[in-house]
Amino acid sequence: MSRIQATFKSLKNKKEKALIPFFTAGDPHPDKTVEIMNTLVSAGADMIELGIPFSDPMADGPVIQRASERALKNNVGITTTIKLAAEFRKNNKTTPIILMGYANPIEAIGIDNFVSLIKDADIDGVITVDYPPEESEQFVKKLKENGIDSIFLISPTTDNKRIELIINQATGFLYYVSLKGVTGSANIDINQVSKKVKNIKEFTELPVGVGFGVRDAKTAKEVAAISDAVVIGSRIVQEIEESNDGDLINNIRNLVVEMKNSISEEVISK
Amino acid sequence: MQPYDLPDDFGHFGQFGGTFVAETLIEALDELRDMYAKYKDDPDFLTEFHHDLKHFVGRPSPIYFAERLTKKIGGAKIYLKREDLNHTGAHKVNNTVGQALLAKRMGKPRVIAETGAGQHGVATATIAARLGLECVVYMGAEDIKRQSPNVYRMKLLGATVVPVESGSKTLKDALNEALRDWVTNVSNTFYIIGTVAGPHPYPMMVRDFNSVVGKECKIQMPELENKQPDVIVACVGGGSNAMGIFYPYIDDKNVQLVGVEAAGDGIETGKHAAPLTSNSAIGVLHGNRTYLMQNDEGQIIDTHSVSAGLDYPGVGPEHAWLKDSGRASYVAITDKEALESFHNLCLIEGIIPALETSHALAYAEKIAAKMSPEEIILVNLSGRGDKDINTVADISGISL
Numbered sequence: 307m308s309r310i311q312a313t314f315k316s317l318k319n320k321k322e323k324a325l326i327p328f329f330t331a332g333d334p335h336p337d338k339t340v341e342i343m344n345t346l347v348s349a350g351a352d353m354i355e356l357g358i359p360f361s362d363p364m365a366d367g368p369v370i371q372r373a374s375e376r377a378l379k380n381n382v383g384i385t386t387t388i389k390l391a392a393e394f395r396k397n398n399k400t401t402p403i404i405l406m407g408y409a410n411p412i413e414a415i416g417i418d419n420f421v422s423l424i425k426d427a428d429i430d431g432v433i434t435v436d437y438p439p440e441e442s443e444q445f446v447k448k449l450k451e452n453g454i455d456s457i458f459l460i461s462p463t464t465d466n467k468r469i470e471l472i473i474n475q476a477t478g479f480l481y482y483v484s485l486k487g488v489t490g491s492a493n494i495d496i497n498q499v500s501k502k503v504k505n506i507k508e509f510t511e512l513p514v515g516v517g518f519g520v521r522d523a524k525t526a527k528e529v530a531a532i533s534d535a536v537v538i539g540s541r542i543v544q545e546i547e548e549s550n551d552g553d554l555i556n557n558i559r560n561l562v563v564e565m566k567n568s569i570s571e572e573v574i575s576k
Numbered sequence: 577m578q579p580y581d582l583p584d585d586f587g588h589f590g591q592f593g594g595t596f597v598a599e600t601l602i603e604a605l606d607e608l609r610d611m612y613a614k615y616k617d618d619p620d621f622l623t624e625f626h627h628d629l630k631h632f633v634g635r636p637s638p639i640y641f642a643e644r645l646t647k648k649i650g651g652a653k654i655y656l657k658r659e660d661l662n663h664t665g666a667h668k669v670n671n672t673v674g675q676a677l678l679a680k681r682m683g684k685p686r687v688i689a690e691t692g693a694g695q696h697g698v699a700t701a702t703i704a705a706r707l708g709l710e711c712v713v714y715m716g717a718e719d720i721k722r723q724s725p726n727v728y729r730m731k732l733l734g735a736t737v738v739p740v741e742s743g744s745k746t747l748k749d750a751l752n753e754a755l756r757d758w759v760t761n762v763s764n765t766f767y768i769i770g771t772v773a774g775p776h777p778y779p780m781m782v783r784d785f786n787s788v789v790g791k792e793c794k795i796q797m798p799e800l801e802n803k804q805p806d807v808i809v810a811c812v813g814g815g816s817n818a819m820g821i822f823y824p825y826i827d828d829k830n831v832q833l834v835g836v837e838a839a840g841d842g843i844e845t846g847k848h849a850a851p852l853t854s855n856s857a858i859g860v861l862h863g864n865r866t867y868l869m870q871n872d873e874g875q876i877i878d879t880h881s882v883s884a885g886l887d888y889p890g891v892g893p894e895h896a897w898l899k900d901s902g903r904a905s906y907v908a909i910t911d912k913e914a915l916e917s918f919h920n921l922c923l924i925e926g927i928i929p930a931l932e933t934s935h936a937l938a939y940a941e942k943i944a945a946k947m948s949p950e951e952i953i954l955v956n957l958s959g960r961g962d963k964d965i966n967t968v969a970d971i972s973g974i975s976l
């Protein structure tokens with residue numbers, strides 16, 4: 307069983323939902339990345355989504371774009387991102403790490419090389435924003451052969467036929483993009499999200515996570531109630547952007563603890 | 577011989593092209609692909625398209641014999657396909673008219689576009705005004721500075737021009753921003769891409785709409801010279817004017833096709849915008865697989881060219897294919913060479929060419945000298961240079 311599957315299974319047994327924070331590797335500085343990851347875990351993160359900086363992040367809003375720009379100024383690209391994840395893994399053998407990024411950096415270092423590097427780093431899953439299933443069969447096959455999960459996005463505009471196509475390739479969990487837009491966009495319509503998550507679940511046993519547009523504890527709680535995992539990205543990255551060095555770790559911890567408590571409350575109130 | 581029939585159903589030109597986008601855009605692209613397939617051979621649609629090309633754009637554009645230029649160089653005859661005479665002053669309008677008519681049929685009240693030199697933005701704003709569509713144009717903050725006349729033109733035409741401050745603040749970033757807008761407003765918005773790049777079906781569709789250029793040449797050249805040209809030369813940014821004139825000639829193997837990229841300060845300096853000529857690596861950007869200027873880790877690198885319209889780190893996937901298959905060849909011309917040819921054409925032929933086009937002219941001049949007077953070079957004069965007079969004046973140390 308993959309680390310991601312195991313995590314979902316154990317959460318399910320506890321009747322809990324997963325909290326998956328996202329931030330970009332190398333932001334605000336590569337020296338901070340492992341510390342931020344450890345902080346996320348101690349504050350209640352169940353998995354970590356680590357962004358691979360890219361010069362042209364076309365699905366990201368301004369907050370995550372700026373995070374990529376800061377990371378690139380620090381010379382953090384795909385290979386450093388993998389190294390930082392490997393460093394985190396040395397002292398944490400349980401928390402799944404999911405890389406999220408774009409196809410070009412992966413192809414630039416070579417798909418085989420990428421897969422072998424992340425396997426050595428003991429990374430658990432990959433989300434490649436601009437690899438729809440039609441264009442990524444070989445890539446997904448290689449990930450599978452190496453026991454790494456391929457996490458695919460499903461959007462409000464994905465119809466049933468495509469949901470079937472996607473679940474044929476997806477492993478680990480499905481990532482429902484809760485709104486039409488880029489990361490960090492306006493708040494989400496929880497009723498619509500709820501409907502679509504139910505719709506997806508008619509096709510698959512895979513857990514469904516929801517992300518894009520979860521900006522506060524209240525929304526996190528609502529999303530947790532109707533899905534298996536809550537992904538919080540831009541809100542965390544914003545905290546990184548706005549914190550000075552001294553407060554950074556504390557601010558991140560407080561934010562994640564607040565989200566985690568809110569999600570757990572939902573479970574307790576049931 | 578098998579006639580040329582690329583791309584395949586998924587938009588692939590060999591290993592190039594494709595649909596590399598976030599899931600949110602797939603439905604919109606599927607819809608666009610289906611609607612384009614439905615209308616591309618629809619007699620009513622084509623009648624409307626060609627009516628607009630004739631009465632609104634002013635087609636067909638003439639082919640002009642550059643006699644004094646030919647004499648001065650002393651070699652092959654140089655002919656110019658006068659896309660600069662189109663309404664709005666460049667080939668870009670052929671494609672915007674086609675896509676805007678499609679937007680209208682699809683019931684989309686809002687169109688968006690990216691622009692580098694501003695020519696595509698102006699062409700989009702123009703047709704949007706004529707059809708009563710809301711129009712938003714994304715333009716790199718850097719390009720807004722160097723193409724200010726076109727910015728004002730777009731505003732006069734009622735478009736909203738949004739400065740793009742991310743990344744290198746040029747064409748590629750404007751494209752990213754337009755894609756972000758489209759993801760967000762996909763239900764009421766049609767994205768009019770200005771070159772043969774982007775995800776499928778754009779490279780094919782933009783090529784098809786622009787291929788009116790080459791189709792006219794195939795009729796006009798024999799009328800003038802009793803034969804087709806020996807060489808066709810066109811500048812390549814994303815590659816739409818080049819594909820427009822190349823495409824109808826792909827199966828005419830006697831006609832040599834040459835694309836001219838921007839060598840900027842020189843390929844060897846690294847400050848250029850010539851992914852094909854500089855042997856850049858293959859990668860994925862803006863929805864397709866193609867040759868891309870990038871570093872070892874796949875970050876897209878800054879490009880440089882005196883002409884905003886060529887300042888793009890990638891190239892349309894069909895050009896990548898034409899290069900690899902050997903059907904077309906690609907060369908590069910520096911800023912300095914392009915500027916010389918710019919002034920040359922002004923003084924010798926009374927035509928102010930776009931700086932983009934000046935790259936094609938410079939290469940034509942180079943090879944004409946080595947060819948015989950019986951041979952013919954046809955240059956796609958993709959646009960006029962009025963938009964560039966501030967840039968050229970600046971470089972010449974003149975303040976307007």
Ligand SMILES: Cc1ncc(COP(=O)(O)O)c(C=O)c1O
Nearest residue numbers: 695813814815816817885958959
């Ligand atoms: C006059 C002119 N020629 C050429 C280009 C380059 O574009 P493409 O390579 O798509 O023809 C532009 C782009 O703005 C242009 O304005």
